[in-house]
Amino acid sequence: QARTVSGRIVDATDNRGLPGANVVIKGTNTGTTTDAEGNFRLSVPGNAATLVISSVGFITQEAPVGSSNTVSVTLQSDTRALNEVVVVGYGQKTTRKLTESIGTVQAREITRLPVASPEAAIQGRVSGVQITNVDGTPGGPVSIRIRGVSTVGNNQPLFVVDGVPIGDGTANQINPADIENISVLKDASSASIYGLRAANGVVLITTKRGKQGKPRVAFDVYTGVQNFPKEYQMLSTTDYLALAQEAQANANNQAGLKPGDRDYLVLHPDLRPGSKYVNVDNRQAFRDAVVQDNAPIRNYNLSVNGGNENSNYFISGGYFQQNSIVKKWDLDRYSFRVNSDHKIGSRLKVGQALTIAHSQIRRGSNAGGDGFIYAGTINQPPFFSIYDTDNSVPGNRYGFTGNAGVAGLTILNVAGINQVVDNLNNSTRMLGNIYGEVEIVKGLKFRSVAALDYNVSKNTGWRPGYTAAELGQERNTNEYNDSRGDGIQKVFTNTLSYENVFGGHTVNAIAGTEFQDIRGSSLGYTGFNFQSTNPNFYQNVSNQQGNSDGKGGFLFNNASAGLSQRAYAAYFGRVSYDFRDKYLVTVTARYDMSSNFAPENRAKLFPSVSAAWRISSEEFFKDKVAFITDLKLRGSWGQLGNDKINIDFPYVARVVQSPWYTLGINQSSFKGSGIPSLINRGLRWETNESVDVGFDATFFGRLNILATYYNRNTKDFLYSLPVNLTSGFENIPVNLGQVNNRGIELETSYRSQLGKGATLELFGNITTIRNRLVSLAPGVQEYASGNYRTAVGYPIGYFYGYKVQGVYQNQEQANAALPDVTVNRRKPVPGDLIFEDNNGPGTDGERFSGQSDGQITVEDRTYLGKTIPDFFYGFGANATFKGFDLALLFQGVAGNSVYNSFRVGAEGLTGGGRNALASVNNRWRGEGSSNEMPRATANDLNSNNRFSSRWVESGSFLRFKNIQLGYTVPRLALDKIRAFQSARVYVAATNLFRITNYSGLDPEVITYGSSASQLQAGTDNSNIPQPVIIQIGANLTF
């Protein structure tokens, strides 16, 4: 027998009625929401006992109905979200019970940014987690550093999706829309349950499950356009010629050459007055040939979820499509997911998760970073043409021109090559798990999870033959290559967990075993000289002409194959105990084994402990310091491992069949065989020992502050130590050295009801890093590579070169210049750069003596900046008013440096060749004209272009990452349409602007191709910048 219950839900902070709160009869789907005054009215069956009242930002409460017909409830604001569930390794905890340092991001935030991968989506949201997009191509690689840079090797954290460790990242194959939340395990205590792979932190991704109730259908859609945030301005033909002429005149003058001398430099005839080229200025044409204006991006997600008390389900399908802001680079991704849970009887529960994702990238020769297609196109000489508009190339097959020999130059027409080359990268991944959980006795559960991660990839590439006349590069024969790979990971996890509360004591324990088996294989071939350019033919290898004459013809029809295998096994356990939420302690250990190390070095125990003290629950605190709602002190210590070394089985001495040598009268090539490298049987993982201490505090119930000091020491890091080349080898894998990272993480948020339905939330986080190499090998103080150096006492991978002090302004100054041994003691002339004499040669093992020695030598190279920032941060705001919602996110880094390698070519001031940046118009042209940029000279005798502070710039930036303004259509309007449960439309902008002094396209840089290592991290090789994205979208539920 039903009756009607009415009531009012009140916000405890201001005692006003709370609109939009959910009121549901416990155990059913029946419910309603409160009106603008917080009132509700609900028909309940006679046997209904309890109502469940919930609202975002408040602690959910249950209220007994009893016999009364009115129920009034006061909801406590839950700004600390103290009861928010946080996913931890092999389990969950509420925020209230946490002793560890874990950063979490919820679904709402993850889907705000229009990006392909979840890791890119959490940039700026979590303290301690620095996310750097390597480039702005669709689904571009993402570099992640958690609490600094703990090793000279691979720094990517371990990704775990629904309990399955999948490796370094999601490879764009996890749809962000399917994610319920992401937990980042930052400290040793939280991560140590992942043992030997957790030293760089762990990212736990949990996907959505069904919720009880009728099927709810959600449809999310957005579409947008992307553009360059900034473009390089290049010289006009007139300025180009002026620069070339000036550079030659300066070189001629310096060498004392007169017209008629053999070495006297003159402009190529094509560049002299009267030539048809001097009036051509194709800068815009080149720019237009490579830049994709308003490149589209779109995303559709459809999901259905629902369930009853016994079963629930979540199914979804997604389509994501993004074109690059440079031409011919399109990503499509299709993804599907089915997750479900089922209760069988009262004790048994089974469930599963399964996702299938297929992604496809269609592109030309541009491979993201390494094509550097934008830079390679816009720096074409401005008098070059891209298209063969006047049919000047006989037999031209493609319509482009190679400008071969124009002005004596032949430069490959990368924009044209990009158009004629076709590459297709396909990858498909199936990732699924199935579990069974049985409750043996109350509180004691056994859970078994089996998971499979299977991926296949197929990459094909077609390049037609072309000539220098057609495209500025000779590729005589066409080429087709096809490479395929598959990988399969099997994970089997069994855990026994126990949970009990007695008196004020809560015990939560888990013990388990895990076995993981990883196998992969690859196969590829390349064929040349196909008879047809029709894909139907060229994809058939037998159609390729076997055409080696051994004397310059081609005989590449090389098939190559690879196989790999690896396995991990572990026992792990964790006990969490607390007394009345006041005294909390967690002890964790994992005994881990990896097949990658020799049997005697295979196993290690990784222990950790953490504890917390909720001072605010103490009697002596509670009443005296009323403005502090909650205060918890916490700390942790533990050890973690890292087994990431670039080679499998580094302890096995392998014989590799490699370099070829030719023998016999038929000149047959044979493979040699030998041991390519030194091995080290004693090799083992590196150990990261870290401590952190901090507090979580809530003031006035609405201002939260979370502060943590961390100190991480990596010992025995895996390092390929350079050895004397006299051994015949270059390096030996060893465990040595120590890296220290320490810093402070601060997170704060403030949430307030402003009244009249307006809410405001402000949040911010900042993380400082101090990274130091504490020691390297015995007797080894440093490791130099190119423009980088890693040395004891300095951050890993800093820039190392000459310091520029200015420009010699006049002859007097040039005459007084210190002799520069590196340029053969050649005297500079006015307009040349002054390099600093800051160090004489040091003694053994000590590079910097700190003493001037009156000359410039290679020893004067010094510290020019680091690639690890001093700090990084994110902040923003969320506000709602009536139906409107507004979200802002800012993000940035400070204190790091970037090497802008594009400028070395484009501001090299040698004149001629590729085009230069328009900024060279500020070059030195006489006393007082510039103290930064040297003179132009065709013959850089002073080596003004050497690697120096001239090319190293501040990489600090503040980015306006995202703004989103949404409007939720009012209930009343929806009721009229009767189609939607809810409807929200929004407009958003991503990467709208940034504040930076960096002169390049984008200061957010990790050297392309080395996103995992910090050794050579900050070189901007003209990566594609993060695009500015303007987007409109809608979230609809049915």
Next chain:
Amino acid sequence: EKKLDLSPLGTLDEQTFYQSENDFKGALLLAYSALLNYTYEQFDGGGWFKGVLLTDDDTTYPNGSVDNVDLFNWTSTDGTWRALWQTTYKGIQRSNIVLEKLPEAKGLPDATRKAFDGEARFLRAYYNFFLATQFGQAPLVEKTARSLEETRSGNSTAGQLWDVVVSDLKLAKEALPEKWDDGNRGRATKGAATALLGKVLLYRAQWENKPALYTEAASEFQSLIGKYSLVKNFQDNFTPTTENNAESIFEIQMGLGGGNPWLPADFNFSAGGSSIGDAGTARLIYFRASCGPNNICAPGSNAQGYGQVQITTPLQNEFEKGDPRRAATIFLEGDPYDTGENVDGSKKWVYQAAYSGTGSSPAKYVKKDGNIDFRSNLSVNNERVIRYADVLLMLAECKILGPTKDLAGAAQLINQVRRRADPTGAILPDVTATTEADLFKALMHERRVEFALESHRYNDLVRWHRAGKINIKQNVDFGRQAANANWSDKNLLKPIPQSELDLNPELKQNTGY
């Protein structure tokens, strides 16, 4: 836990390798393949083309770090020296491991074992001789390092490298076959070991001022007389279709291999990597003519050639008027430039002096390469390391400078080489000098024109300088003022790479660096 006992798939293990004949053949080919690294042009090493640059025969158009090599502005941080050093020690390690594993191998026929032993010793001697002449008292490494500690070696003692080279070559000479079958042509022979031994003894006579060694050297050379012959056509020594001919004693065998010949032989030679490359086949890039200072460019240049090597005026003038070897060695204005056809099958090109800063470019190894049709830069033209002509002239040198003077015999040997170039003697009349000094001058001239651009010249200058026969500083014009000004005694040796010194305090730098 048993499931963790995995091993790498698809690779061989050192423990089980080095047993069969094929295993050792493969191991030796690896030792040979290090030779290819010397000639690879495109990375830091550029060993072969930069080595050629040192001489007074050629120079480079001012170009960054290459300039430093050409101008004797040598520093220990220059990658060139590091690459030479590294390649040499790689070759030594690859030879050593064969010598270490041979005694353990079961079931190898004695004859095979002996030949492999000889081959490994020949190669080890080749590399150690390179060290002794280029780096002086470089470390002597006689076994494969097995730990970090074992990778550190100090300098060798005076003469130690030379001693090992001589003893290895003596053993190799006895162990190696006179000739390999058709399928193995190109491997070291008894003749190669003998010629190299003679060369080592001749060098040592001059480096260490031990006149008695001239006689020992001469007897090695003498034993080769009649076993080889000068090919009729001088050009045949530099044409790919006439490799390993009757005049050839040892050559570095170039081939396209099975991978990408633009990459050096050792590219990706790592435990995880697979075979990618082959090397030494891209030599044409730097040897080919490119653009002169006025941007007048040889056909097909730039995209195909970088033209770093340009022939000095002194070498242009060194050739006697009409010497047929001139056209086979260097291009001058008006020479037919290409043996092949133009892209469109029309005309042939004619060399213009304006293609080079010096008016001349290398022709040796480039001309008649069969690949200079500007469609490809890849050349499989073997590098001739020791030719019979070299043996004849070295023997002549022993006869001139050695304690038992045989000037007439020396003149006869020199004239034998001249008559091959000009069978009539009308252009290149016989040498008639009768004094030791005059005959030595004739010998120096003959070596210069006969072997120009074959990597011998700078070594010749150094040993003659050490023997007091010439003074490089006073007598040699390197073709660039700065080079002449910079050259000093320290340039008799290369600097030991700085990175090696940094890793090993026991290692001492050569004087002057």
